[in-house]
Amino acid sequence: MQRRFARANTPGGSRTGTIVVAVLGAYVVAGLAWWLTTRPATVLADSALLSGAVEGNPTWAWVCGAAVIASGSAVARAVGPLATSPEHGFWMLATPVDRAALLRPRVMATFVVAAVAGAAGGRLAAYAGAVTLWTPLAGVGAAFGVSVAAAAVLTQARVLPARTISTLQVLFTVTAAGAAVAATVGFEVRAALPWTPVVAVVGVSVGLAVGAMRACGRITATELDEGADIAVAAEVSIIGMDLTVLTGVANERAWRRIAHRPTRTLPRNRSRALLHVDVLRHVHRRSAFVVTAVTLAGAWTIGGMVSPIVAAWVQMAAVFLAAMVFSTGLRELSGNPELVGMLGADDRSLRLPLTVLPSCAAAAVAMVTAPLVGWSVPALVTVVAGSCGAVYRLRTRPPSTYDGLVLEIGVGQLPIDLIRQKLRGPDCLILTAALLAALS
Template sequence: MTAPPATVAEAPAGLPTARQVRTHLRRARRRHHEHSLGDVLGDAYVIVLFVGMYGWFAISAGRNMLDSPTVGQAEPGVRWWLAVAALLTGAGLAWRGLRAFGPLLVTPATQSWVTSAPIDRRAWLAPRLAVLLAGTAVGTALLGVAVAALGGVSDPTALGWAAGAGAGWGAAALALSVVAQSSRAGRRWPTVAGAAPMVAAAVITALVVLTGRLGDGLPRPESTPTIALVALGVPLAVAGTVLAVRALPRVDRATLTTGAQFANAAATATILLDPSLLTGLVESRRWRRIGRVRSGGFLPGPGWWALLQADVRRLRRHPSALLVWAALIGVQYAAALALPGLAGAAQVVFAYLAAARLTGGLRAISRSTGLRRALGGSDALLRGIHVVVPALGAGLWWLATLPTVEPGPAWLAPTLALGVVAAAFRAATRPPIDYGGATVNTPFGMVPVDLLRQGARGPALLAVLVLVQLFLG
């Protein structure tokens, strides 16, 4: 008797398209969505109203501050070129931010159920890219208008060209960052694209400072090249968008989820008012990028001497901290030329930022009880050893920037320098935030006073030093 033939499995149904999956998810969300379209539009109206109102107030206050006799008048060319350097620096930092966020990112659920499935990656990511491009273009257009208005431009045509320049270059930067997100490992052009505006800003700042100290300063151009910026930015945005759409299939899951991790850390740090949640992630990524280091022995001596050498070696393996420390010296000289009346207050703030860049070892031992126990010795001794490098860095920075401020009482400069070190020490040794503190009921809602007090540890002392400098400097 012949055995019956084996049953042939039915062919699997066709795979759903990205649009079908997106439609299904949208319908599922609507079943659990309690807000109507009117509520969404009302929230959008409130956001636009607040952005417009506070944005215009910030622009008006900035223009009044620049024209105030208290701030001091500077050469128009000095402020114009320093504004260009500031915009280039902001462009470089924005590029680094886009590279850190992705800019394309997905949630863990999307990573597990969508990007892991055989769904067209380009069709899935294209709507996200379109939304990001539109939002970035609108945001940078408003930024261009704000910068032009802050510079004294009131002609509607000129403001329109400024908006076009901002929208074009913003969209181009976002599109090219998506292309960089899809690039294979080993390509250097994303790093060069982020470093080029920073280097140009440093060169412009150095030229402005040197010419301002030695002569009358760089002259201001007769007209702002907004038309040329539009003529270059819009075609670059179009070409970048085409390249980004073509590169969408090469965006892998690792880059999509890495940006989501960074975005979640930033959102959590903002909600919980704890910046260490974000800075800790940034530091861990930075040390992982180093990957391998060359080990070496320490000079003989007691234990504190070995720990001090280890803190110095940490700076050698983290050269960007020293680079920022040195760059802030140039920023202080530039601030003294652009805002002569606020040179002393700027010196206090920038000295704090420079010292804070050197407190990596102090933050590490202050946030890890196990590390302090493993090293041995008292907590005060360990913190005292690791405050030596920030204190020396703040002292050298202060001496290097003394020519930028008017001499005050003999005791003021040493007191402010020691206060800056104390503020950096307090900020680096801040214990983990306790969320069970007291709150106060105000007309603006519940204010977590104890939470704000913990977050202001260090910056509060810095604010006192700024007031002392303004009234006694």
């Protein structure tokens, strides 16, 4: 009834625009698919960004494939994978109707998205391993994508244990790390697959998908609502081009899992108290150390295969990411004007203590990755200063406003003021990257 009403009351003038946007989207998707399927297998190995001394290793295909599956498991675990809005759950799922019939279209859409993402991951794995016959890898990737989605639905329906998806995530993460170590030391694992194991994996995925379709009616409204906040936050972040909405919801869920902690006495000095709280935040939630360790491993792995300029940029990305994950206290303070007013000091006095921890993290990561740039002191100083400046500008950026200056051009509207707001922070990174290119 709602869809019929919407179609009957849709203004006629907007249908042309809808058709144009749909055709444009189809053109872009078809172009990307054509590009992915027609590039040679050595497109990454022949890139000018890589070092000429590096030879192709098919083991990198397994690294890429395992990383894609681990990422898909993390997304499925966070979203549900099935989620519904409060309105849909109240008006439809809470009524005596066939819940499985209502959820099966969502399950099918989830399987389609998972299959496409898995096939794209298989194609990227073929690029990483320089595999000429890429269709078996794409087929395996699509089958694994559907299998992960089906396992997540079965977990949500309480058919499989609650830790199934988290176990898959850890398993493939460890596999990707082990394969990366093996590829780094030069150990080669054949990545070209015959079609026999592909058919077997597809059969398993079809069985899991059929089981998920039959069991989706057992999913309760509470379980459907668990991942709705992440799904809505991701949609709002994409539309508003502001990731703080998504990161805020993710942080709230993380702190709920951590639950309460014992009360501690803070120092009487305000600056020392702020620094103490910032340290305790990361002691209680150790994900920042894990992210930094993974970033360091990735920087060392990639830095040995690329040209000197790209190695400097890789180091900059690692230092920036480490400073970002350790600057959550600065973000929380800058986004809470009530807390700032309650502390009774100017912004600079409150923000400076919260820059100590991210600055130390940036300096430590810069020293660990210094061999990537040949222990160049100017490069190290530039990386640390530019990354810390970018993090400070990004974390203290005020909320985005969408009513600023808009320039009318021949192809539409150009939001000048919104672009200016979004460049606060990335502008320091762009300048730092240009300086590193000049120093390399």
